[in-house]
Amino acid sequence: MKKIIANFKMNFTPSMTKEYLIQLLARYADSDKVKLCLSFPYTSLAIAKFLLDKRKISLGAQNICDEEEGKNTGEINGAMLKDAGVNYVIIGHSERRKKFKEDNKSINHKIKIALKNGLSVILCVGESLADYNTLKTFDVLTEQLEAALKGLYENELENITIAYEPIWAIGTGITPTAAEIDKACKTIRNVIKEDFSQKASENIEIVYGGSVNTKNISKFKNLKYSNGFLVGGACLDLGAFLQIISTIEK
Ligand code: 13P
Numbered sequence: 001m002k003k004i005i006a007n008f009k010m011n012f013t014p015s016m017t018k019e020y021l022i023q024l025l026a027r028y029a030d031s032d033k034v035k036l037c038l039s040f041p042y043t044s045l046a047i048a049k050f051l052l053d054k055r056k057i058s059l060g061a062q063n064i065c066d067e068e069e070g071k072n073t074g075e076i077n078g079a080m081l082k083d084a085g086v087n088y089v090i091i092g093h094s095e096r097r098k099k100f101k102e103d104n105k106s107i108n109h110k111i112k113i114a115l116k117n118g119l120s121v122i123l124c125v126g127e128s129l130a131d132y133n134t135l136k137t138f139d140v141l142t143e144q145l146e147a148a149l150k151g152l153y154e155n156e157l158e159n160i161t162i163a164y165e166p167i168w169a170i171g172t173g174i175t176p177t178a179a180e181i182d183k184a185c186k187t188i189r190n191v192i193k194e195d196f197s198q199k200a201s202e203n204i205e206i207v208y209g210g211s212v213n214t215k216n217i218s219k220f221k222n223l224k225y226s227n228g229f230l231v232g233g234a235c236l237d238l239g240a241f242l243q244i245i246s247t248i249e250k
Contacts, residue, residue, distance in 0.1 A: 002221075002248050003161065003207055003228030005037040005122060006235035007062065007090060008044075017044035021051045023238055030056040033249040035228075038235075039090055039122075042076055049085035058087040060122065063096060066109040068116075078117030088120035092148060094167045104147030111148060111160070120159045122230065123148055124209070125188070129168035137166075138187050145191045154196045161205040162188050163230045169210025171233060178219055181208050185225035214240050217247045 012020060017040055028036070039060030040048050048059055061084075065075035081089060091114065092107040107123075114121050125148070127140040145162070152160075164184050169175045176184070185206045193201035208220060209230030220229070229248070235241045 001033060001035055003035045003037065003205060004245055004248060005039065005060065005090075005161075005163070005207060005209075005228070005230045006241065007039045007093070007209070007230060007232050008041065008235060009062070009095070009232060010041060011236055012040065012044055014044050014047045018047050018051065020238060021048060024242070025051065025055065027238075027242055028245065031249055034245060036245070037088060037122075039088075045081075045084050045086060058120075059085060061086050061089045062093070064089045064091065064110050064114055064119070066106040066113065068113055078113045078119060081114075081119060082117045086119060088122060088161075089114050090122045090124065090163075092144070093124045094126060094165060094170060098167075104144065107148045108150050111152070115152075115156055115159055120161070122161045122163050122207075124163045124165050124230075126165040126167050126169075126210070132166060132168060137184060141184060141187050142191050145188060146195060149195065154200050157192070157196060157200050157204055161207060161227075163207050163209050164188060164226070165209040165230060171211065173211050173213075175211045175216060175220075178223060181220065182223050182225050185223065189225060212244065214243045214247070217244050221248050 037058040037060050039062050052059055061081050064081060065072050065077045068077050091110045096102045111121050125141055125144040127137045131137060131140045166176060188206055189201040192204050205227045207228040207230050208226050212229050212231045213234045234244060
């Protein structure tokens, strides 16, 4: 079964989310071939939870506070997400690492807090264009993974999906080749093997994200080392998103 995670980023008011989901639920039938996970802004979680009731679609948030308590005006903690019916949370997206200065230590705290509150985690890792051009992808992935997963027990990896998202591929329409994605996913599995075990490296779920669209999905759908996709811009157009899903289902 392939995992398809949609990241709606800072798009859709609650009313727009409602319209989108009514259409999606009418046109998409739960399937054994894909596991759909939809990550909305905080303000859309309540309506999404209501509409997704009794469907096999997971609900995700796009961030979580790196502290469980404290005077964190504007933040949302793990207990709040859990109680809102959220199943998983995206952590360490490059947009948050860059714009909101999230460092590896904070990302490590966020992962631990999410897991402690019964939330699954989508951990984003990926290199910049400068790193890619200077052949540092391996080093960057290793450093980000080791820092983010520090202090975790092997069994906790069952609730973590790693999203390989090269920064230079996000929102640019440019992607690595299928072979490059597979190589990066293999690197991620090797890090997991070194730091945890062979079994953990085989079982960890890895998805690819970065300019996935209707045109390139067929060339990526049979990657050897990855288990699915993290879709950004293309999920905003329901027709395109459904086409991506059906290509993966075939
Ligand atoms: P795009 O698909 O728009 O490149 O975004 C990818 C992404 O950042 C998903 O988290």
